Amino acid sequence: MRDLIVVGSGPAGATCARKAALRGLDVLLLEKSRHPREKLCGGALNPRVPKALGFDIRPVLDREVHSARIHAPSGRNFLVTNHGLSSYMIRRNRFDSYLVQKAEEAGAQVIQDSEVVALQQTRSAVRALCRGDSYESHLLVGADGAEGIVARESGIRSSWPPNRMALCMAADVSMDEADIRKLTAVDGESDELAMEFYLGTVDWGYGWCFPKAESVCIGIGCRMDRMRNLQVAWMRFLKRINEEKGLSIRPAVEDTFKVPVGYPEWSLVGRRIMLTGDAAGLASPLTGEGIYYAIVSGSIAADVSVQAIESKNAQEVLAFSQRMRKELIPELESAEFIARRLMKSTRSLEIACEVAQKDRIIRDLIIQFVAGSRSAQKSRNSMLKRMLIHHPLESALMGLG
Ligand SMILES: Cc1cc2nc3c(=O)[nH]c(=O)nc-3n(C[C@H](O)[C@H](O)[C@H](O)COP(=O)(O)OP(=O)(O)OC[C@H]3O[C@@H](n4cnc5c(N)ncnc54)[C@H](O)[C@@H]3O)c2cc1C
Incomplete structure (x- = not known):
């Protein structure tokens, strides 16, 4: 029996597999396609991605x-x-292949052309059923994207609001x-x-x-x-x-x-199971970017897996939800807060653009927010304060305050 099965080898799954393998876990990464696979994407990476990955891209x-x-x-x-x-x-075909290659180099076993079609959970293990094969592990990470099956099969979430x-x-x-x-x-x-x-x-x-x-x-x-x-x-x-x-x-x-944009209000864990990346619903409600959040959630799932395996206590996966709520979800909540105020009407967008065009400090705060150089809540609050003090008319028209 393996320590960890990761289902899906996009940025979330490849990162989780790599980081868990680097820390000594016996990891199996299952992918239904074969890399380099096509994945339509804007392909814009947040400035924080190289640091979150920890290698040269x-x-x-x-x-x-x-x-x-x-x-x-x-x-x-x-x-x-x-x-x-x-x-x-x-380009995602090259980028994702590279992440999978890094996971393999770290010691994870990667099986491609292997679609997980069902999960079985027992008292002491979780089993991933593919067409023709099945694999067993102590823990499983769902990194199978927006339309993956791990969330449904594990009963964590049945559909998307x-x-x-x-x-x-x-x-x-x-x-x-x-x-x-x-x-x-x-x-x-x-x-x-x-x-x-x-x-x-x-x-x-x-x-x-x-x-x-x-x-x-x-x-x-x-x-x-x-x-x-x-x-x-x-x-x-x-x-x-x-x-x-x-x-x-x-x-x-x-x-x-x-x-899947927003921040998850649903659970991110089941018995022995954690959801990461798009499978967890972690793209920014403001920009739709999800690669950075996939990588960070994959890293947190790897950390939590190591703790659970070392302590021989599968209950430790509950720590995944806690860490996500502390380390990642507040940023997505702040992005939702801004998105609601900006996107509620064309007029709001127009006013916000007018202010950003004339106020360099607002532009700098936008950069800080998107690049994560300060905490999201601090950048959000500074933006709000600047709007209320220096652009009171525009703030009133946008319904801020
Ligand atoms: C049009 C578009 C543009 C975007 N532009 C950007 C952008 O510019 N920047 C940005 O940061 N984000 C962007 N995103 C969001 C970004 O693509 C996702 O947030 C990101 O891919 C999430 O990574 P992931 O690893 O969670 O999932 P995915 O990248 O979707 O990877 C999931 C993997 O799981 C595999 N899989 C699925 N089901 C199974 C199964 N049953 N068994 C085995 N394997 C399975 C899939 O084949 C896939 O390889 C864009 C999204 C779209 C749709």
Whole structure:
């Protein structure tokens, strides 16, 4: 019997498997696909990701960017830049394969093309049933993404509340450097590119263009309970950027993609089982970014697994919920607090953009919040205070206070 089975080898699962194996656990990582597998994603990594992983990600980096351009609903736009901080642009096929390779190097056994189709729990173990094979362990981590089965099979969560799910339409569009620059250049002179955010493109969401090495990820996403017609919004967004940038991009996108956003109000643990990453519902309600939260939750699950195995006490998995509520969830709650005030109307978004454009301190606070250079609650409170003291009219119009 193994110490730990990890189901799913995205950023959450690969990180959990690697960190648990490094600390001496006998780990099995099961993946239904085969790496390098495609995973549609903006591919923008939070500046904190390299530190959270603890190894060099330069071998799989497409680009580093230092700016984000915010397009207000009215069409005006402004840059938010911090040269001291990088956001990292990656392609998920290369990035995720690299994380799995690191897990294997750390000693985890990885079995690909192996879909877990059911779980069985006994008094002393948990069993993962794949087609044709089954594996037993003391503990199991569900890192099987938004549509995974571990949450359902373990009885932890049966479905997603609509206000906790975002739907996206997106495509990685191959293009030459000249067209990448048309969409994402910081200005006409430097080589720097920016992440482009188009606010107001959809209710409770946004459109984006993120530069990669030989493509741009173009997408829109919004919360499912606020969604009207995503297909129409997508066509409108493509038309807008084609007209504004003199391009003729027409990616064929038939599917929508899910990101569970918000903060989990449900349990994250079952008997011998912990949920991480998208399986736990950990993407930011403000930006939809989930890779950083997947990595951190995978690391915490690894820590807790080591403690539970060393103390021979499966009850220790309860510590996972406590640590998540202390170390990760307050940041997601703060992001939800900001998202509710910003996204409640186009007018609120417009006012917030107007303030951010003229007030450098507000822009710095946004960077601190997203980059996590201070605690999320402190950045959130400083933003609120600055708004109330220096922009009282705008605060009143946004319903702050
Ligand atoms: C369109 C879009 C754009 C996004 N852009 C960004 C972005 O720019 N930056 C960012 O930080 N986040 C972004 N996200 C969110 C991000 O993709 C997720 O939060 C992140 O992938 C979560 O990682 P994970 O390891 O929890 O799950 P996943 O990456 O989904 O990995 C789950 C793994 O589990 C495997 N699996 C599933 N079921 C089983 C099973 N039964 N048995 C075995 N294996 C199984 C899957 O094959 C997969 O490999 C985006 C999401 C979408 C949809």
